[in-house]
Amino acid sequence: MRHIDEYRDGTLARAIAAKIAGEAMPDRHYQFMEFCGGHTHAISRYGIEDLLPPNVQMVHGPGCPVCVLPIGRIDDAISLAMRPGVTLCTYADLMRVPASGGASLLKAKAAGADIRMVYSTLDVIRIAEAEPCREVVFFAIGFETTTPSTALAIRLAHRKSLTNFTVFCNHVLTPPAIRAILDTPDTAEGARVRVDGFVGPAHVSTVIGTKPYESVSAEFRKPVVVAGFEPLDVVQAILMLVRQVNDGRFEVENQYIRAVTAEGNLIAQREIAEVFELRAAFEWRGLGELPASALQIRDAYADLDAERRFALETVSAADNPACECGDILRGLKKPAECKLFGTVCSPESPMGSCMVSPEGACAAHWTYGRFRDIARAASTQAAE
């Protein structure tokens, strides 16, 4: 595949990895967080950890939109879908996310709810037009990547005066989440996460550009390198982070120059601004309530807002108390350090947010990397 294979070249990867090993100072430990689930997936899928020296480690961040969606909002979506006359349209990866009491959209569908998996917001418009007697609700989730297409659908429905189409908006913002991770007060054990820098979002940055990270980077004195989702992108970004740390710099750099500019996609930003405004606060699964971290539909489009049409009042629901997702999302713990990991919590029956999507830290580690835990346990045992 042209424009894909070039970014998966193993020989080039090993050359960059050799530079990382050569330039990383042996007496220093480097810990970087990849914010996005797309990066987590690439790191696990291509075995990038195996290419890094032992003193350069990656921790997985909260940038998986499915993972951070709180249980209460999924409960809302299920209760919407169970109403007679409602058709709920959703991206497929939300189907299995566990809600309260062991429910999920997949189970609701089996119980008779009209839930349809779509690939595009325009599919939802088509369904609403074809079935005027159904109340068609789009379960909108995602970071800035998917927000423009939701905005587009809302504008289109508005122009077409569609009366049976609404959006249940759960769009969240990236920079406030990065800030929340860095701003976390020390835990009881006094273990504030030590992140030396971030591999910054790929697709999100195509929309918002690199500028929005600058204030966070400057305030917390942490380097950010925006990188693509291909494995070579990630390896190169890690090298760039190592160099910044070595030089004592904390800049926002752009590795993903083939898609990302400093300003981002101004047309997409305009669409978003036209339709959405900041929410005062929004709950993130694993991170808790974060101020100004999500979007809601503006009054001008209130008739297309499912929360208003159906008078939804989200009730917050807690995760399993033994679940360590909060600490894992902040980079304080590794998936294998959670007692639930691989025992009662697995991709087949996820308990916590990090296990629900293939991009979640726990699911990625379970699916691609858990053989390393066995090797690690064996070598620890041998050492003892």
Next chain:
Amino acid sequence: MNELRLRPRKLDIRNGRVDLSHGAGGRATAQLVEEIFLRAFDNPLLNRGNDQAAFDVPAGRMVMSTDGYVISPLFFPGGDIGSLAVHGTINDVAMAGARPLHLAASYIIEEGFPLADLQRIANSMASAAREAGVAIVTGDTKVVERGKGDGVFISTTGIGLVPAGLDLSAEFARPGDRVILSGSIGDHGVAVMSKRSNLGFETELLSDSAALHELVAEMVRAAGPSLRVLRDPTRGGLAAALNELAQQSGCGFLIDESAIPVRGEVAAACELLGLDPLNVANEGKLIAIVAPEAAELLLSIMRRHPLGHESALIGQVTHDPQCFVQMTTSFGGGRIVDWLGGEQLPRIC
């Protein structure tokens, strides 16, 4: 009083539809069976018209396998539910190293299903069976009310005969054995997905749906007792098949990503949809586990057969109490190749 002996009017295959009377067991059922199925399958055992087929069996070990086909869409590039129902069951029989002898076919048809489509499916089954040299010798037809099926479901059962002395089974895999794959993966799944209404992307790709028993016969002749296991990686793809074999054998696998053949179109479609070719279904491929000393010979024999000319040595069986299927990625790292939790769902970002 001639009309008492009048035969019913012929089925209007071009415009007609299956209705509940076609499943009621009366004259309409008999007519449907005769004009569509008997005409298509036409063989002496079936033509006797009994509720079962009676035949002599040779001495030796027999195998039997059954499979239900519920594919959507019913017609896809490179095949349809009919050819698939023949190939799939023949392959399940052949994976025991057996020569398939006979097939039985059972249909559950939804009221309102076009007769023209039913005939097209029956004809496709007939030609697939004829090409494979295996007759459909008995069958059954049922009709369910509209909304209680999805067009047509087909279930086929096959029996076959295993050559003397041959016993293929997953528990015979042992560390050091080699793993050979008979060709590119993901062709069937991607060809089918390209025709689903909500995806609809353009591709020239055809399903790999094919009967593998002749390839298997060559392999058995060449490698004989060095052959330990055969498995066709259908639903769940190569990943699911290897994990099943790992669980059954109590061993692990180590495979090499760069050795696994994947067509450019399949790789591109999977990229677009967020799928992994390792999890995508195949209907004309097999995995062979063979003793290391016979691997090269088996590979060369397989490559000489049209259904195996892209065969590749993709890895080996390992000692692993965890039964992990591990893979060296083409990027140079290592990872697990796991089962899917449920259906493979596209990612959104």
